[in-house]
Amino acid sequence: MFFAVLFMLRSCPSSSNFSVVAYFQGTLHLDIVTSSTVIGYLVGTVLISAALMNFISDAYIKRTTAIFVFGPCVVLGYMLLALQAHFPSLHPETCEIKKELNNCKPAKGWNLILLYMSLLLFAVGEGCMRSCIPSLGGDQFSNDDPKKSQLKRLLVAASGMPFYRMQKPIGSPLTRTLEVLVISSKKRQAIVDVMELQETGRADCIQKSGITQVDETKAITRMLPIFISCLVIYLPFTLLMTLTIQVGSTMDRGVGTIQIPSASLIAIPTAFHVLMQPCYSQILTPLLRTTIGHDCSITPLQRIGAGSVCGTTAACIATLVEVKRMTIVEQHGLTLTGTAVPMSVFWLVIQFFLLSIMDAASFGGLVEFIKSEAPPTMKPIAPAVQSFLAGLAAWSCCAFIQLVNRATRHGDGGRGWLDGTSFNRTRLDHFFLLLAIFELVALINYTFWARRYTRKLQRVRTVGLDEDNSRN
Known part of the structure; x- marks a missing residue:
């Protein structure tokens, strides 16, 4: 039960x-x-x-x-x-x-x-x-x-x-990380009675605990540029998904004699998302191992980048579809009405598909990145970090859409790009194009930091080579 x-x-x-x-x-x-x-x-x-x-x-x-x-x-x-x-x-x-x-x-x-x-x-x-x-x-x-x-x-x-x-x-590892940051910011050093620690046998325990805390803090510091870059990448996702669903409610949702409810349009990207995970693990990963020869298929950083590319492409396609929709609106004289546009809702399938890939690749890639790069004690919080960054991005998109709408209130009676209740009078195509440019800039910024990030395995190999050279 x-x-x-x-x-x-x-x-x-x-x-x-x-x-x-x-x-x-x-x-x-x-x-x-x-x-x-x-x-x-x-x-x-x-x-x-x-x-x-x-x-x-x-x-x-x-x-x-x-x-x-x-x-x-x-x-x-x-x-x-x-x-x-x-x-x-x-x-x-x-x-x-x-x-x-x-x-x-x-x-x-x-x-x-x-x-x-x-x-x-x-x-x-x-x-x-x-x-x-x-x-x-x-x-x-x-x-x-x-x-x-x-x-x-x-x-x-x-x-x-x-x-x-x-x-x-x-x-939580976050508590230990905050403790290290607080001590470092205040430049204080704990004074401990060494003789007492040696007598009680707690010196090694405290030393190992301190080393663990410092290692966790260093790991977060190294990954911080990637986290911030992912935050910027995630920002357009919520807006693209929300606005695409709203636009779909104004289009022809008929499939034969069946009319798809507007609230059920979310089932399209949800179905794609459900199919993405098994396709990646059962089809794409074995294919890459066979053709490229990599044991772990693509790296988590590459997954995040691929998701961002899909997000940029989805925004571009959304712009083109919206231009076509507005052309049909003008041809049928629907600008001042809220009548459904005679254009099939399945024109939105491609951008739904790309957004689902972005969801599965970028969001899942960040979780894999944290689990592969963070110390063992921090691996359980990988989903929490991803959720926190995605949540901040969703909150940021609220300020973004308000700012853009206010900044575009000039001409056309002082209407912003998204003012009103009808999409037939908006400039959603301009807004989607702005999101595409924003996502492209975010991708360039992410690529800059991802190329400069040294993976954990590479750092271990470098340290091992340095030790061998010092011995020789």
Whole structure:
């Protein structure tokens, strides 16, 4: 029962982060910029909550305790959203926002407060689930015998709580890193009674502990330029995904006699993302090993770069598709209406596909990079670091879209590129082109730092050669 509840709580929110934009526009009558901003804050809060929950569950409380405390927040968030959608007093009056442009009253006051409260509860609970459930599953098995772990996985999951391994909090590497930075910044050195330490036999233990802390800090410092570069690379992803889904809701979503709901468009990139992982591990990796001869296929840094290339290409294709869509809008005289554009939504499949590759390559590549380059004690926090950087990027995209929209309010009656509630009057093609340029600059910056980064294996070989030369 516990496993079933965890499965439902974990699987339901995964696609709703982006699809909820249909609720923002259809029920709450929020404009394009506001909807995109709220989505950015929601995605960022989920990811940063996941990083914080990883830190808390490692340092202070058990993962099962975190799940029981914060997991119900997902249900509470959904309940508040359901109540707001059900009771007319909690949302604006019903209005066809696509037919009555700029005449529908948007949500404000207590209605917005209720929305933000429900989304905050949802984000905290989803962040906990995203962080703690995979770690809880990893605690049940050792890495000594992977085949045995696979055979036991179903039995342990079905057995329930009494048979779960409860990992006690052992502290987080981030805490130790902060301790080293604080001591270094204040230029203080701990004064210890050497004689007392020798008598108690704790000198070696303290020395090893200090060396471990310094090694962890050095590792983070070396990887910091890569982290910042990845943060810049991730920034356009949330905007591209959110705006593409919103544009898809204005296009022809018919497949024969079936009409795809606008909230279900997220299923397209989700399906691509699910297929990316097995294709990479089962097809691409063996192919590269056969043709190139590398034991580990492409490196994590190359994966991140390949994802950024896909992101740049996706933004360029999105620009071309939007130019074609706006051409059809002008030909049919739909500029001042919210009528659906007679253009198939499947024109968006290519950019959805490329964004899915970016998601699988860049995000997964950063996790692999941290696990391969960081000390053993820091490897468990690799997903948390990736979530934190992606969350900061999602928050940054909110400021980015607001800044661009305000900066472009000149001419055309003082309208910004994304002002209003209808995409038929926006300059989304210009905004997508700006994102493509931004992603290209981010790729160049990342390439600069990635080429100058010395991998852990190369550093070990260099040290070994230096020792051999000194002996000779």
